[in-house]
Amino acid sequence: MGLEFTDHYIKLLFPPAGASWSWEDPTVDPATLRETLPRDQWPVMRTYTLRSWDADANTVDVDFVVHGDAGLAGPWAATVEPGARIAFAGPGGSWRPSPEVSRFIFAGDEAAAPAILAAVEALPAGSSAEVFLEEEDADHELEIPVPASGAQVRIHRVHRNGAIHGSELVRAVTASGLAAEQGASWFVHGVAEMIRDLRRYLFVDNGVPKSDVSISGYWRLGMIEDEWQAGKREFNAEIEAAEAAAGDQAAR
C-alpha cells in the first residue's frame, strides 16, 4: 500500500527550548502535555514531507534540509542518533500527478525536493515532465529518481552558488518560456519570496489557469516556521491583491 498523495506532510513535534519534558520518556504524550502544561511548554511544530512510507516495515522516510545552527528541526536532523524518539501529527496532503495529464512542470528548492521527487516517481505512463530544482551548488546535487512508468523527465539543475534563496530558480523558470504551454500541470513550492515571483509569472504575466497549478510557500527567509505560518494568510492575501491590481493594469 502506498501513499495517496505525493505531497503528504506531517507536523513533527519538538520540545521547546528549556522544556521540562522529553520524548525519551515513553509516558509523555502530546495531549497530556497540552492539558497539563502552560503554552510555552507545549510541543513546537515543524512541517515535513513524507518522502515515502513502507507499511510492511512500519517506517517512513523524511528528508531534512540542514540549514545551519538556526531553528529546531534542521539542527535536530543534523545531530540526531539512531533510536531517538520523536512524535508527529498528520499526515495531510492534497496533490499527486493526475493520470489524466500528460505534461508536468515542477519547480522548487531543497525543502520541496521530497515532494517533487515523490511526484517524479509517480508520473503516469506516457507523460513528460520538466523538473527545475534549486540546489546549493554543484557539490550538493540531489539524486533524482527515474519514474517507474517510463515517463520522460528533463532535469534543470539550478545552482544558487551563494545567490539569495529562490532567485536563481525564478530566473530559470521565467527564462524557460514554459508558461506559454497549454494544459501543463504545475507543482511549485519552496521559499516564499520565490513563490510570490512565480505566481506573478504564471497568473499575471502568462494567464495560466489557477486550477492547473499547485503553488505555496514552504518557508520564509528570516522567519521561524511559527512566524511564517502565522503570517501566511496575510502574505497570500497581499500577493493576490497585487496580482489582481496588475491584472487590471494589463487589461487597460
Ligand SMILES: Cc1cc2nc3c(=O)[nH]c(=O)nc-3n(C[C@H](O)[C@H](O)[C@H](O)COP(=O)(O)OP(=O)(O)OC[C@H]3O[C@@H](n4cnc5c(N)ncnc54)[C@H](O)[C@@H]3O)c2cc1C
Ligand atoms: C507542506 C510543507 C512540507 C515541507 N517539507 C519539507 C521537507 O520535506 N524537508 C525540509 O527540509 N523542509 C520542508 N518544509 C520546510 C520546513 O517546514 C521549514 O524549512 C522549517 O522552517 C524548518 O524548521 P527549522 O526548525 O529547521 O527552522 P525554523 O526554526 O523554522 O527557522 C530558523 C531559520 O532558518 C531559516 N530556514 C528555514 N528553513 C530553511 C531552509 N530550507 N533553508 C534555509 N534556511 C531555512 C528560517 O528562515 C529561519 O531564519 C516543508 C514545509 C511545508 C509547509
